[in-house]
Amino acid sequence: MLKIKRLAIDTHPENTAFLLRHGNGYSAEQFQALRKIRIGSETSEILATLALVDESEWLAAGEIGLGEQAFRRLGLPEGAEVVIEQARPPVSLEFVRRKIDGDTLEDSEIVAIVRDIAAHRYSPMEIGAYLVACAGFMSTQETLSITRAMADVGEKLDWKSQLVVDKHCIGGIPGNRTSMIVVPIVAAHGLIMPKTSSRAITSPSGTADTMEVLANVNLCARDMQAIVSKEHAVLAWGGQVNLSPADDILISVERPLRIDTFEQMVASILSKKLAAGSTHLVLDIPVGPTAKVRSQSEAVRLRKLFEYVAGKLGIEINVVVTDGSQPIGRGIGPVLEARDVMAVLRNDADAPEDLRDRALLLAGHILDFDPELKGGRGFARAMEMLASGAALEAMERLIDAQGRQSEKFTPGEFTHEVCAPLDGRISMIDCHVIARIARLAGAPMDKGAGIDLLHKVGEQVRKGEALYRIHAQSETGLGFARDLAGEDSGYEVLR
Amino acid sequence: MLKIKRLAIDTHPENTAFLLRHGNGYSAEQFQALRKIRIGSETSEILATLALVDESEWLAAGEIGLGEQAFRRLGLPEGAEVVIEQARPPVSLEFVRRKIDGDTLEDSEIVAIVRDIAAHRYSPMEIGAYLVACAGFMSTQETLSITRAMADVGEKLDWKSQLVVDKHCIGGIPGNRTSMIVVPIVAAHGLIMPKTSSRAITSPSGTADTMEVLANVNLCARDMQAIVSKEHAVLAWGGQVNLSPADDILISVERPLRIDTFEQMVASILSKKLAAGSTHLVLDIPVGPTAKVRSQSEAVRLRKLFEYVAGKLGIEINVVVTDGSQPIGRGIGPVLEARDVMAVLRNDADAPEDLRDRALLLAGHILDFDPELKGGRGFARAMEMLASGAALEAMERLIDAQGRQSEKFTPGEFTHEVCAPLDGRISMIDCHVIARIARLAGAPMDKGAGIDLLHKVGEQVRKGEALYRIHAQSETGLGFARDLAGEDSGYEVLR
Numbered sequence: 006m007l008k009i010k011r012l013a014i015d016t017h018p019e020n021t022a023f024l025l026r027h028g029n030g031y032s033a034e035q036f037q038a039l040r041k042i043r044i045g046s047e048t049s050e051i052l053a054t055l056a057l058v059d060e061s062e063w064l065a066a067g068e069i070g071l072g073e074q075a076f077r078r079l080g081l082p083e084g085a086e087v088v089i090e091q092a093r094p095p096v097s098l099e100f101v102r103r104k105i106d107g108d109t110l111e112d113s114e115i116v117a118i119v120r121d122i123a124a125h126r127y128s129p130m131e132i133g134a135y136l137v138a139c140a141g142f143m144s145t146q147e148t149l150s151i152t153r154a155m156a157d158v159g160e161k162l163d164w165k166s167q168l169v170v171d172k173h174c175i176g177g178i179p180g181n182r183t184s185m186i187v188v189p190i191v192a193a194h195g196l197i198m199p200k201t202s203s204r205a206i207t208s209p210s211g212t213a214d215t216m217e218v219l220a221n222v223n224l225c226a227r228d229m230q231a232i233v234s235k236e237h238a239v240l241a242w243g244g245q246v247n248l249s250p251a252d253d254i255l256i257s258v259e260r261p262l263r264i265d266t267f268e269q270m271v272a273s274i275l276s277k278k279l280a281a282g283s284t285h286l287v288l289d290i291p292v293g294p295t296a297k298v299r300s301q302s303e304a305v306r307l308r309k310l311f312e313y314v315a316g317k318l319g320i321e322i323n324v325v326v327t328d329g330s331q332p333i334g335r336g337i338g339p340v341l342e343a344r345d346v347m348a349v350l351r352n353d354a355d356a357p358e359d360l361r362d363r364a365l366l367l368a369g370h371i372l373d374f375d376p377e378l379k380g381g382r383g384f385a386r387a388m389e390m391l392a393s394g395a396a397l398e399a400m401e402r403l404i405d406a407q408g409r410q411s412e413k414f415t416p417g418e419f420t421h422e423v424c425a426p427l428d429g430r431i432s433m434i435d436c437h438v439i440a441r442i443a444r445l446a447g448a449p450m451d452k453g454a455g456i457d458l459l460h461k462v463g464e465q466v467r468k469g470e471a472l473y474r475i476h477a478q479s480e481t482g483l484g485f486a487r488d489l490a491g492e493d494s495g496y497e498v499l500r
Numbered sequence: 501m502l503k504i505k506r507l508a509i510d511t512h513p514e515n516t517a518f519l520l521r522h523g524n525g526y527s528a529e530q531f532q533a534l535r536k537i538r539i540g541s542e543t544s545e546i547l548a549t550l551a552l553v554d555e556s557e558w559l560a561a562g563e564i565g566l567g568e569q570a571f572r573r574l575g576l577p578e579g580a581e582v583v584i585e586q587a588r589p590p591v592s593l594e595f596v597r598r599k600i601d602g603d604t605l606e607d608s609e610i611v612a613i614v615r616d617i618a619a620h621r622y623s624p625m626e627i628g629a630y631l632v633a634c635a636g637f638m639s640t641q642e643t644l645s646i647t648r649a650m651a652d653v654g655e656k657l658d659w660k661s662q663l664v665v666d667k668h669c670i671g672g673i674p675g676n677r678t679s680m681i682v683v684p685i686v687a688a689h690g691l692i693m694p695k696t697s698s699r700a701i702t703s704p705s706g707t708a709d710t711m712e713v714l715a716n717v718n719l720c721a722r723d724m725q726a727i728v729s730k731e732h733a734v735l736a737w738g739g740q741v742n743l744s745p746a747d748d749i750l751i752s753v754e755r756p757l758r759i760d761t762f763e764q765m766v767a768s769i770l771s772k773k774l775a776a777g778s779t780h781l782v783l784d785i786p787v788g789p790t791a792k793v794r795s796q797s798e799a800v801r802l803r804k805l806f807e808y809v810a811g812k813l814g815i816e817i818n819v820v821v822t823d824g825s826q827p828i829g830r831g832i833g834p835v836l837e838a839r840d841v842m843a844v845l846r847n848d849a850d851a852p853e854d855l856r857d858r859a860l861l862l863a864g865h866i867l868d869f870d871p872e873l874k875g876g877r878g879f880a881r882a883m884e885m886l887a888s889g890a891a892l893e894a895m896e897r898l899i900d901a902q903g904r905q906s907e908k909f910t911p912g913e914f915t916h917e918v919c920a921p922l923d924g925r926i927s928m929i930d931c932h933v934i935a936r937i938a939r940l941a942g943a944p945m946d947k948g949a950g951i952d953l954l955h956k957v958g959e960q961v962r963k964g965e966a967l968y969r970i971h972a973q974s975e976t977g978l979g980f981a982r983d984l985a986g987e988d989s990g991y992e993v994l995r
Contacts, residue, residue: 013554015521017532021551026510037512056516056567059508063558072551094756102758105635129625134757137632140600261589262629263597 006086007069009076016072018257020053020125022089023070025061033057036089041128043092044069044079051079052092052126078125095121098131104138112150119154123251132258136269143268149314151268155276156318160247162199162226162282164233170198170371171283173274175290175307176208177297179440180334180458183289184212185240185346186364186391189400191371192238193390198371199233201243201281206260209443209455210339213242218343218452221408232406240403248280249273265297267307271314278320285321285374287367291329295436298329323370327363331434331462334360338448338455340414341476350397359461365391417446417453417476419483423490425466429498434462438495442475446486451478472496501581502564504571511567513752515548515620517584518565520556528552531584536623538587539564539574546574547587547621573620590616593626599633607645614649618746627753631764638763644809646763650771651813655742657694657721657777659728665693665866666778668769670785670802671703672792674935675829675953678784679707680735680841681859681886684895686866687733688885693866694728696738696776701755704938704950705834708737713838713947716903727901735898743775744768760792762802766809773815780816780869782862786824790931793824818865822858826929826957829855833943833950835909836971845892854956860886912941912948912971914978918985920961924993929957933990937970941981946973967991 012023022044026033036042037055044051053075064070069087071079081087097117100110110118118135121127127135139147172187184200191198202212202222213222222242224232229246232239252273259269278286288311291297292304308324315322334345334357348356349364368391369384378386390396404410439456447454457474460466475490477483507518517539521528531537532550539546548570559565564582566574576582592612595605605613613630616622622630634642667682679695686693697707697717708717717737719727724741727734747768754764773781783806786792787799803819810817829840829852843851844859863886864879873881885891899905934951942949952969955961970985972978 014518015532015552015554017552023509037510057510057512059510059568073554105632105757105759107636129623130628130753131757133625133629134632137600137629138635140633141602258625262600262626264600264629 006088008067009079009081009083009085009087010064010068010070011076011083012063012070012072014072016074018074020051020075020078021056021072022053022075023056023058023064023072025064025066026057026059028066041092042089044075044087044089046081046085046087049080051075095126097121101131101135101138105134107142109144110147110150115147115150116154119151119251120158122254123158125254129258132255133262136255136258136262136264139268140264140266143266145310145313148268148271148310149317152272152275152279152314153318155249155251155272156279159250159280160226161280162229162246162248164197164199164282166197168196168285168374169283170196170285170374171200171278171281172287172289172367172371173278175270175288175297177436178291178329179209179332179337179436179443180342180345180360181291181332181363182212182215182334182342182346183360183364183367185216185400186349186360186396187368187371188238188240189350189396189403190364190368190387190390192236192403193395193399194372194375194386195237196372196375197233198238199229199281200238200240201246201248201277202240203243205449206256209337209440209448210342211449212240214449214452215339215342215346216240217410218339218414219410220404221410224407232403236399236403236406238399238403239407241407243277249276252276267310270307271310275311275314275318275320279318283320285371286315286323287370288322288324289327289367290324291327293329293331293436296329301326321374323373325367325370327366332436332439332458333363335458336455337439337443337458338446338476339452340416341455341457350391350400352392352394414452416457417451417455417478417482419477419480421475421483421487422471423473423475423494423496425468425470425472425498427468427498427500429466429500431460431462431464431466431472431496432499433497435495438493442486442490442495445482445489446475446477447479447482451482453478454482466498501583503562504574504576504578504580504582505559505563505565506571506578507558507565507567509567511569513569515546515570515573516551516567517548517570518551518553518559518567520559520561521552521554523561536587537584539570539582539584541576541580541582544575546570590621592616596626596630596633600629602637604639605642605645610642610645611649611652614646614746615653617749618653620749624753627750628757631750631753631757631759634763635759635761638761640805640808643763643766643805644812647767647770647774647809648813650744650746650767651774654745654775655721656775657724657741657743659692659694659777661692663691663780663869664778665691665780665782665869666695666773666776667782667784667862667866668773670765670783670792672931673786673824674704674827674832674931674938675837675840675855676786676827676858677707677710677829677837677841678855678859678862680711680895681844681855681891682863682866683733683735684845684891684898685859685863685882685885687731687898688890688894689867689870689881690732691867691870692728693733694724694776695733695735696741696743696772697735698738700944701751704832704935704943705837706944707735709944709947710834710837710841711735712737712905713834713909714905715899716905719902727898731894731898731901733894733898734902736902738772744771747771762805765802766805770806770809770813770815774813778815780866781810781818782865783817783819784822784862785819786822788824788826788931791824796821816869818868820862820865822861827931827934827953828858830953831950832934832938832953833941833971834947835911836950836952845886845895847887847889856886909947911952912946912950912973912977914972914975916970916978916982917966918968918970918989918991920963920965920967920993922963922993922995924961924995926955926957926959926961926967926991927994928992930990933988937981937985937990940977940984941970941972942974942977946977948973949977961993
């Protein structure tokens, strides 16, 4: 028996345990060679990797030191007695091996894999093996199974309504902040739209990052329930609610391996929507040469997969394929995007038209879900909500309900203008390059960092005229962004 | 700049660095979120995972603590100044991603992958992704490329001879210790046979484990050169020489994922042989229902792959397909196998015939490589070397040259006999089950642990007659082995 000692060592995302090499009556190396050990009492257990300690200032014989993750996940007090033993590999790894061999898996086998992943029983190596084995070799049925299994293992929200609407946009288009316009329009009309969003992972800003410029977004499930019951809607960060936790774990492996299959995308998005209690979903697939989806035929394949899986899950879905050839709106980065959003909601004369049109299109499709609005009257109703100021009012109420942001964020004061190299017409804006420049400037961590696009595709510019302005909150950030923009501005200007 | 502090923490097999969460002017979490950081000076660099420390008794601001592996691999003294930064992912990961997408890789791309793996630039997750992407999707040309690349990244032995013979047996057959008989026969004849062997990974004993019962096997390349120049041969553990280091890293991921493809097997074996300087190779493929290769058609496919790759590498190969339906010899486990080997070499009347015959067969094929022995006279010459006692003499000289084992090992004194459940004929012995029982008894760590087979397939036994005897060096080991044998003896006796 070993006594637990809590160590102030953060080994995110892994569980790590520390054991003296000598003095415990174990062959500690043999345990370490196992790569993963089981640490358990009668009531609780975790798997962890083992580090061996050769000096004893902070660890004594008879103690097992637990890093923060391991200590928290085991959930036992300091001094509690545990045993360590060889971790039995999860049974579901057998199914992963069959998948590696090219087999198609049964529903129950996929459920077992997802449960073990959500319970942190898989190493990143094993998760990677599963994902690579699936990449390109996943049947529609398997995609459905994994989506349902992923939604089932986490928390689920229930809004006690037959009509809970949601929207999602396949990422990759900088500035595409339609949710913050669509949600108040739909709320003003009166449908229930509890929107959970992510923070940016690889982009310059996620909806949660941009909304945070205006209001608190760190809401737990109970906060969300209270706000939705009053305002019909919410614009929250999804990270406070444990929706589809397996998805977050899978993403942590997909990202470094850059595994980005349609099947995994469908499972990721729909599992979160299902767990969030959405019944009706409008899905926006922007298509463009530098977007995630590159061609119409790809978009059709993706649409069909979404429709099949959503249908089987009982989610009514409307897939809208849109123009993803360039960024939407003018601002990129939290503060600049929030500025655009509010300009649209206020009906400002100079509000970015493309952002307004895209938001109205999507809001219209969502309102079409309302049986009260017969015959495609959703779009007209969305325009009405926006033009009348009802959407702006709904947004202000939402901001107050979530908690108005006390800090006043402004665009970064270190600026640099990137100018046209010649007289001509802008023929292309590369979404990837623009996103990278904005991130180097400091977005989304520096809320005021980002890019303000002064001209868009199709516009005529004169040599030396500013194409866009980089904003940063530090000289360093500005330098990084300016250097990349110097190598590749992301703009193509043709004579 | 951070100052290196060496920490007595063994984080095998990973590089781990420890940094105070606060006080270094870094956003430490952001570094940790990268999963892998680069730690470097002008002269040296490593990649490592980062653990964050919240208490400072053993780590100060301005210090970066390095675990043993990281400290050793970085190779800088304590107090040396380093910077940490985002690890640029190895460029070759792009090729892995293309492989995941189903592409066939170029030679130069595979070389880049293998180099980065050997230099510890890949995480287990990334190695797993590569292996799974390859499993079942590797062309013959790719197999050749990876074999050559693996041999090229490590140390290479050169014996200054046109004829350096070697043998290899595809594993999975307990007791198959032919190398320790073949090598002295070939050495007695006078060919050069520097044999490097592995220790057991999943089996009850490797050739190196069994040879160690008789002699020192921990020989460096220089020791081996000296012994071979005098005795024509050596029977050493390969672990002291850095042959095909990428292979060891790949195996550390293949094993837990149980990836066991023919392509990877060919690359693993032939890369080691090429690096070991072998010019002529006899390869034994035992075929049987519980062996690694289950059918003749599988054996043919494997033989062809070995012949193609070996041919392109300039290794002359002779593939021998043998009976792998049951264990070879009587003893299983280091001491008991060494006993059998010496009995064969001494021409004892009760030496296991199957072990002698198999060794003579393989030795004969090896001697056929000798241009002096025309027309398949190798087998007769092998018999001559064994019968005359020349092979025994060569073995004794080899033992003396390597360093005779001072410790006297004996079979474990805790024994248990497993008996026939009925009168009948032994129809089958399961190699897997026998191997697992021997391992549970303590082999190969306890040299005297293992199994002594008293009857083999085809023999008649009476109910209650002992089929085999388990040896262990502890009551615990015997208990584990006895329990498993009670569930499944591994023997099938039919009336």
